[in-house]
Amino acid sequence: IKKIGVMTSGGDSPGMNAAIRSVVRTCAYHNVECVGIYRGYEGVMEGDFKAMDARSVKDIINKGGTILKSARSKEFRTPEGRKIAHQKLQDAGVEALVVIGGDGTFNGGLVFNKEFNFPIIGIPGTIDNDIFGTSHTLGFDTALNTVVECIDKIRDTASSHNRLFFVEVMGRDVGHIALNAGVGAGAEEILIPEENLGLERLLESLQRSKRSGKSSSIVVVAEGDKIGKNVFELKDYVEANLDEYDVRVSVLGHMQRGGPPSCFDRVLASRMGVKAVESLLEGKSNYMVGLLNNKMTLTPLEQAVKGKSQINRELLRVSEIMST
Ligand code: F6P
Secondary structure, eight states: OEEEEEESSSOOOTTTTHHHHHHHHHHHHHHHHEEEETTTHHHHHTTTEEEEEGGTTTTTOOSSSSTOOOOSSSSGSSSHHHHHHHHHHHHTTEEEEEEESSSSHHHHHHHHHHHOOOOEEEEOTTTTOOOOSOOOOOOOHHHHHHHHHHHHHHHHHHHHHHHHEEEEEESSSOHHHHHHHHHTTTEEEETTBBBBOOOHHHHHHHHHHHTTTOEEEEEEEEEEEEEEOOOOHHHHHHHHTTTOEEEEEEGGGGGGGGGGOOOOHHHHHHHHHHHHHHHTTTOOOSEEEETTTTTTEEEEEEHHSSSSOOOHHHHHHHHHHTOO
């Protein structure tokens, strides 16, 4: 392989830039040309490429977002779109791709590989941590730190005014952020899609904590929670059923996706970039680089896409015990 393309696709996450830097520098180290592709698969179809050398990625290890920009492409889902993309890569002499993103990104890569036998390695980048085959995706650790910092601040108001706060965090289909940040921030209850607590149980728990002498409480809610009510409806429901609580809602939103990556995410991104490029150079394709037991691993992309990332159930129990 003489030329490798690197791109970011889907939702951005802190650590993507550190991964781009690592891919570019590993290519330079092995005397392989590297091109950056803008806006994910959109940019592949448009031939929006830029040659990148080791110096072109200076000063980005500490930056959130992605300098290559990101997009979710509809056209790449069509055979016609993928044919154009393949032609553009051939025209530019790009022989393999490192794709950084989530399962949508990997699905696109898989289909593309099947059609054109084009070598692809994936790097998991999403704050949601919802990818099978890695204990951590890029950006997850940074997002957790951001959420904990926000809840620490919210706690000041909660305790000064004896209030109950519902804090909504990201996690469309999974509760990793809610569960980990909830334990880290000392939340009273944590509502996640994987576990339906039920409204009755929530009310009982809040009543119990009042009785045990707590004057304020934080409940962390994953946006994909299946309790059947959104966070504002939850507030109304609790206020209607428990008059001892003064309730507020805080939706953290996209601030969770931005900001400088944590040291953990920078190190992880650097390791993943090296592993991705060196795997391609060893002739491997259709794998996702991951972190398992602090070792770099390769999981077939197909499994990474199909497998379900499991929440850490031990944390549910820890949370329950901590809210005694
Ligand atoms: O990056 C994943 C995620 O943060 C989800 O938790 C959330 O539902 C989604 O992105 C929102 O993304 P967007 O605003 O880009 O559609």
